[in-house]
Amino acid sequence: MSIPALEVEGLSYHYPDGTEVLRDASFHIHPGERVALLGPNGAGKTTLVFHLNGIFRPERGSVTVAGLPVEDANLMEIRRRVGIVFQDPDDQLFMPTVRQDVAFGPANYGLEGDELEERVTAALSAVGMLNVADRPPHHLSLGQRRRVAVATVLAMRPEIVVLDEPSSNLDPASRRELAAILTSLEITMLMVTHDLPYALELCPRALVMNEGSIIADGPTKEILSDRDLMKANRLELPMGFDPNLAS
Amino acid sequence: MAGTHTHALFVHGDSELHRLPASPKLGALGLFVLAVVLTPREAIGAFGVHAGLVLLGAWIAGLKPMFMARRLLIEIPFVLFAIFLPFVGGGERIEVVGLSLSIEGLWGGWNIVAKATLGLAASVVLTATTTVPDILSGLDRLRVPRLITSIAGFMVRYLDVIAGEMHRMRMAMLSRGHNPRWIWQLKAYTASAGALFIRSYERGERVYYAMTARGFTGRIPTFDEKARPADWARALSLPAIAWFAAGWGVVAG
Incomplete structure (x- = not known):
């Protein structure tokens, strides 16, 4: 068995006011896997994401990225290995131009000149956004901005890309285009989403999280077909959607 | 927008x-x-x-x-x-x-x-x-302090975003029958200015998280034009x- 791209072991965390957000959460993801993280609002998904690159630190348990534990000494390398695409691209894209924003990550790791330029070009080409490289991010549509946000992370050559609600607020065409791009990338992916058909389309495997723990882990189609599991965790498919008929 | x-x-x-x-x-x-x-x-x-x-x-x-x-x-x-x-x-x-x-x-x-x-x-x-x-x-190239150019850059970048939020708040107020014609109705505006401040502050925090997630350690890299x-x-x-x-x-x- 290969070294997991991401290994989360017995993770627990409380908010300062005492609310328990993560309770003994454990799972691992192998290189090349695309995994969906499903769960109702307040299940602890976002808190878990912030633990993956060391913005939050576990009270108990551990996070390991491609064999490297998340701790102070490794923080810079961890943040290179874990690329997080935030839900609101306006939070992620803050530089004056798309090109500079995509260059921001690799430049923080000392890349410059032609090498940096190649990274930026490759990342923007991978999401089909090279033609907007010199435009300011706030002049792009939401779908374009989200694709650029993915490029900012790809430019860091991460071991795993974590996407927070990638399909939220996108119109159906942008949603489909983003899906085509995400499936074309040969990267390990953890996708946090409420969009269950999207999870089924993109991720062969799914994790269900509720009240800070991983409740279920298995093939996405099986999880979405398990009515009792779905109901117990406030997960609902769109009306008329049957995971066994969707291909 | x-x-x-x-x-x-x-x-x-x-x-x-x-x-x-x-x-x-x-x-x-x-x-x-x-x-x-x-x-x-x-x-x-x-x-x-x-x-x-x-x-x-x-x-x-x-x-x-x-x-x-x-x-x-x-x-x-x-x-x-x-x-x-x-x-x-x-x-x-x-x-x-x-x-x-x-x-x-x-x-x-x-x-x-x-x-x-x-x-x-x-x-x-x-x-x-x-x-x-x-x-x-x-x-930047002319050695203007990075702090100044960064602040100016963030301002230009987020002006539209914050103006957009303000516009949506105003539309929501008007949609609920707010009719800002009299001076004492300014109260609703001052309240929305407070809400706008909190939202901008929270956005600042999220932007900062997104920056640290990409290896930001306090120095914004320069991209010099030649x-x-x-x-x-x-x-x-x-x-x-x-x-x-x-x-x-x-x-x-």
Whole structure:
């Protein structure tokens, strides 16, 4: 068995006011896997994401990225290995131009000149956004901005890309285009989403999280077909959607 | 909102001035304005040279006279008081179409209006031929502190986002029957200003998380544009003429 791209072991965390957000959460993801993280609002998904690159630190348990534990000494390398695409691209894209924003990550790791330029070009080409490289991010549509946000992370050559609600607020065409791009990338992916058909389309495997723990882990189609599991965790498919008929 | 408008001040084009890197253009603008400010007010000929240089710049950039005139309108509130100087100024007076005007006041008013107009017109040529991101990286290149250019960059980047939030809040207020016609209804606006502040603060926090997630450690990397000596020479040729004109004005005066 290969070294997991991401290994989360017995993770627990409380908010300062005492609310328990993560309770003994454990799972691992192998290189090349695309995994969906499903769960109702307040299940602890976002808190878990912030633990993956060391913005939050576990009270108990551990996070390991491609064999490297998340701790102070490794923080810079961890943040290179874990690329997080935030839900609101306006939070992620803050530089004056798309090109500079995509260059921001690799430049923080000392890349410059032609090498940096190649990274930026490759990342923007991978999401089909090279033609907007010199435009300011706030002049792009939401779908374009989200694709650029993915490029900012790809430019860091991460071991795993974590996407927070990638399909939220996108119109159906942008949603489909983003899906085509995400499936074309040969990267390990953890996708946090409420969009269950999207999870089924993109991720062969799914994790269900509720009240800070991983409740279920298995093939996405099986999880979405398990009515009792779905109901117990406030997960609902769109009306008329049957995971066994969707291909 | 996004994607529906272009740069606020930039005018698309492919002129010599558009192609010139931002840092020589900024340097040239600074030196030009300094020459204008130092020109004695009596040196009318020197002001003619300055005006000719601005017009030359506008012509090279392909900017139409009407466009320049429209952009210059912003100056009016700032120079309004200069118009009153001839009426309220002291000293020797002169009779012009039945009005008694102070000669000192006329020179004072001329001095303010001429210098403000020339400085603004030169800035209009710069902003019409240089995008905001380029101006920011140009300022970086000219060793303006990174803290200042970063703050300016964030401001430009998030102005639209925050204005968008404000607009949505206003629409939501109007949709619930708010009719902001009376002064005491300002209360709802002050409350929304507070909410806007909190939202902007929270967004700042999220942006910071997103930056640290990409390896930010407190220093925003620079992406220098490359200005060659030839670019500097071309850009500085215009203010060089202005300095000659100003110097000639000082000597002749």
